[in-house]
Amino acid sequence: MMLIICSRGLAQAFRSTAALSTSSAYTCLCHKHHMTAHRHMSNSTTASPQKSSDVTIQGLTYPTDSYTNVTPRIISKVGCNLHNQKYHPLNLIRHRIQNYFDTYFTTHIGSPVFSVFDNISPVVSVYQNFDSLLFPPDHPGRTVSDTYYVNSQQLLRAHTTAHQEDLIKMGLDAFLVAGDVYRRDEIDASHYPVFHQMDAVRLFQEKELFARVNDPTNLSIFEDGKRTADKQEFHSLEAAKLLEYDLKKTLSGLADCLFGKEVEMRWVDDVYFPFTHPSWELEIMFEGEWLEVLGCGITEQKILHNAGASHKVGWAFGLGLERLAMKLYNIPDIRLFWSNDPGFLKQFRVDDPNTPITYKPISSYPPCINDMSFWIPNEEFRSNDFYDLVRSVAGDIVERVELVDEFTQVAKQRTSHCYRITYRHMDKTFTQAEVNDLHTKVGRAATDLLGVTLR
Numbered sequence: 001m002m003l004i005i006c007s008r009g010l011a012q013a014f015r016s017t018a019a020l021s022t023s024s025a026y027t028c029l030c031h032k033h034h035m036t037a038h039r040h041m042s043n044s045t046t047a048s049p050q051k052s053s054d055v056t057i058q059g060l061t062y063p064t065d066s067y068t069n070v071t072p073r074i075i076s077k078v079g080c081n082l083h084n085q086k087y088h089p090l091n092l093i094r095h096r097i098q099n100y101f102d103t104y105f106t107t108h109i110g111s112p113v114f115s116v117f118d119n120i121s122p123v124v125s126v127y128q129n130f131d132s133l134l135f136p137p138d139h140p141g142r143t144v145s146d147t148y149y150v151n152s153q154q155l156l157r158a159h160t161t162a163h164q165e166d167l168i169k170m171g172l173d174a175f176l177v178a179g180d181v182y183r184r185d186e187i188d189a190s191h192y193p194v195f196h197q198m199d200a201v202r203l204f205q206e207k208e209l210f211a212r213v214n215d216p217t218n219l220s221i222f223e224d225g226k227r228t229a230d231k232q233e234f235h236s237l238e239a240a241k242l243l244e245y246d247l248k249k250t251l252s253g254l255a256d257c258l259f260g261k262e263v264e265m266r267w268v269d270d271v272y273f274p275f276t277h278p279s280w281e282l283e284i285m286f287e288g289e290w291l292e293v294l295g296c297g298i299t300e301q302k303i304l305h306n307a308g309a310s311h312k313v314g315w316a317f318g319l320g321l322e323r324l325a326m327k328l329y330n331i332p333d334i335r336l337f338w339s340n341d342p343g344f345l346k347q348f349r350v351d352d353p354n355t356p357i358t359y360k361p362i363s364s365y366p367p368c369i370n371d372m373s374f375w376i377p378n379e380e381f382r383s384n385d386f387y388d389l390v391r392s393v394a395g396d397i398v399e400r401v402e403l404v405d406e407f408t409q410v411a412k413q414r415t416s417h418c419y420r421i422t423y424r425h426m427d428k429t430f431t432q433a434e435v436n437d438l439h440t441k442v443g444r445a446a447t448d449l450l451g452v453t454l455r
């Protein structure tokens with residue numbers, strides 16, 4: 001449900017205002033724990049021993065509660081920082097984007113305007129990921145079925161936008177944030193629970209925004225007006241239009257730089273993000289199809305106000321690195337980014353990130369497809385819980401999990417789900433016996449942990 005920009009429609013979820021939340025996410029907010037993380041020193045005699053109910057992420061321990069849904073498999077990805085790994089395709093793309101900003105946006109003394117942050121911990125508060133960005137309380141992205149919660153107060157960021165308020169509070173007017181983000185979602189060739197994003201913010205004071213206007217004497221960036229499709233209530237139309245122009249010029253320049261000057265683009269304005277208005281998506285024509293490249297918009301003034309930057313206005317955008325890399329390098333499966341196979345990685349060993357690369361598949365081993373049908377335990381059951389469990393048990397050899405059939409027996413008041421699981425190893429052929437064994441383990445875990453009844 002939550003929007004994925006690594007691979008799927010940017011628009012999908014943060015745009016959705018439908019209150020889908022039926023999960024227990026709202027009833028448990030009373031569980032107030034001491035949430036401050038402290039360093040867990042396992043060898044130190046002075047450190048208190050870790051309680052079994054704690055989780056440790058990168059050497060910091062956090063208490064767990066009824067919200068906790070991070071799995072050891074997910075935690076093991078924290079700190080991998082593929083975007084910082086030299087010669088990794090995600091690192092190449094990230095540098096292409098960063099180089100564009102470093103080259104075309106410089107101060108009068110030639111230094112880059114945009115500061116870059118690429119090592120901020122993905123463990124953030126609910127406030128940082130949602131409230132600071134004005135997500136409504138009933139936004140589906142907040143549910144435990146969409147987001148990886150460490151506990152009711154802390155989670156693995158679902159987007160790098162989560163750092164906006166903190167960085168603006170630091171007084172920054174232009175910055176880029178690159179990082180790993182975590183979302184509970186479907187499983188297929190373009191969805192993986194961890195992916196990488198790059199976000200940016202650019203703020204202006206009145207003088208700066210109007211610098212290119214011939215006679216700005218009677219102009220103001222603010223007004224006490226009405227919110228329309230074109231602007232926020234606090235912004236003058238002139239300010240909104242200048243911001244939109246600057247944003248679109250900056251991002252079409254970025255698209256030219258990534259996809260070539262001749263690339264066909266279009267702006268989609270039927271988009272909603274809680275943190276920008278107006279909002280857009282940029283799409284480019286790629287191999288005969290419109291491909292969504294990024295989401296962007298004019299930053300909600302309330303966010304700037306809360307961050308102590310009421311006198312500024314600005315824009316923001318965010319994009320998914322995997323999605324871009326898959327298109328630019330022709331990488332067919334998102335799991336490959338996590339591969340340590342030298343056959344994959346060596347194809348990206350180039351010192352100039354602008355070197356054109358077309359990925360040549362190392363090999364493609366045949367898939368094994370097995371179905372699993374079960375009665376779900378109750379209405380609260382979420383497919384995302386099952387997707388997560390399949391990945392936890394079987395790991396990256398799961399290429400895809402699809403809900404292929406669903407029906408309810410009204411008389412017996414029970415609902416059946418049938419999932420088709422595609423297993424495919426990246427570096428060998430699986431025997432049907434090996435797959436059957438794994439498939440049985442998945443079934444057993446679903447029975448034990450999710451309370452389903454296999455059919």
Ligand code: PHE
Nearest residue numbers: 005159161295296316317318
């Ligand atoms: N955070 C949004 C996402 O994950 C992207 C975005 C960032 C959109 C900033 C607008 C402004 O999809």
